[in-house]
Amino acid sequence: xxxxxxxxxxxxxxxxxxxxxxxxxxxxxxxxxxxxxxxxxxxxxxxxxxxxxxxxxxxxxxxxxxxxxxxxxxxxxxxxxxxxxxxxxxxxxxxxxxxxxxxxxxxxxxxxxxxxxxxxxxxxxxxxxxxxxxxxxxxxxxxxxxxxxxxxxxxxxxxxxxxxxxxxxxxxxxxxxxxxxxxxxxxxxxxxxxxxxxxxxxxxxxxxxxxxxxxxxxxxxxxxxxxxxxxxx
Numbered sequence: 001x002x003x004x005x006x007x008x009x010x011x012x013x014x015x016x017x018x019x020x021x022x023x024x025x026x027x028x029x030x031x032x033x034x035x036x037x038x039x040x041x042x043x044x045x046x047x048x049x050x051x052x053x054x055x056x057x058x059x060x061x062x063x064x065x066x067x068x069x070x071x072x073x074x075x076x077x078x079x080x081x082x083x084x085x086x087x088x089x090x091x092x093x094x095x096x097x098x099x100x101x102x103x104x105x106x107x108x109x110x111x112x113x114x115x116x117x118x119x120x121x122x123x124x125x126x127x128x129x130x131x132x133x134x135x136x137x138x139x140x141x142x143x144x145x146x147x148x149x150x151x152x153x154x155x156x157x158x159x160x161x162x163x164x165x166x167x168x169x170x171x172x173x174x175x176x177x178x179x180x181x182x183x184x185x186x187x188x189x190x191x192x193x194x195x196x197x198x199x200x201x202x203x204x205x206x207x208x209x210x211x212x213x214x215x216x217x218x219x220x221x222x223x224x225x226x227x228x229x230x231x232x233x
Contacts, residue, residue: 021035041075042218044060061088115147122145178190
């Protein structure tokens with residue numbers, strides 16, 4: 001949307017290099033997936049046959065609970081497509097429960113559980129190459145749950161894997177009602193949640209990586225910062 005990302009980072013709240021198996025102890029897998037580190041980066045993949053559909057998809061949650069007013073950054077390498085990658089953030093129970101509260105319904109990677117289950121979250125799909133229509137015209141989509149509300153879109157600058165030159169630095173800025181998304185410093189969209197159209201503005205919560213099989217991708221240098229200022233807020 002041509003919006004300059006003028007933010008001032010505050011304190012580094014969380015840093016995980018995602019280089020070794022020990023770094024994955026901070027995460028929880030939902031669905032049948034594997035995390036490995038063959039190249040010193042966290043590689044995620046499903047261990048089920050993609051023909052099983054939603055049952056083959058995975059979500060990998062960071063156990064840390066983050067406040068509002070943060071910037072999330074990480075490096076991304078797409079390794080195998082077709083597939084789709086999503087980042088969840090501000091994720092919590094619909095009643096304010098912790099995402100892993102045992103009172104919440106179990107989740108195992110099936111998408112409906114995340115947008116029409118008993119959790120709230122924002123989520124950005126930033127590598128959408130599962131279907132021919134997605135590969136023909138590539139966008140990054142922001143959705144808000146509960147529900148399946150498409151709230152913002154921007155062009156996806158990451159090409160198909162044959163033409164990729166990773167890593168790509170992903171950044172999500174979440175400050176109250178304002179969400180900004182960029183890749184390699186290129187602003188792709190901004191969304192202002194009015195707190196009415198799709199329910200109250202979501203605050204703090206957990207972040208998680210989602211992949212649609214047979215996608216394989218790698219991640220590293222996950223960082224979460226507080227914000228000192230955000231122009232336009």
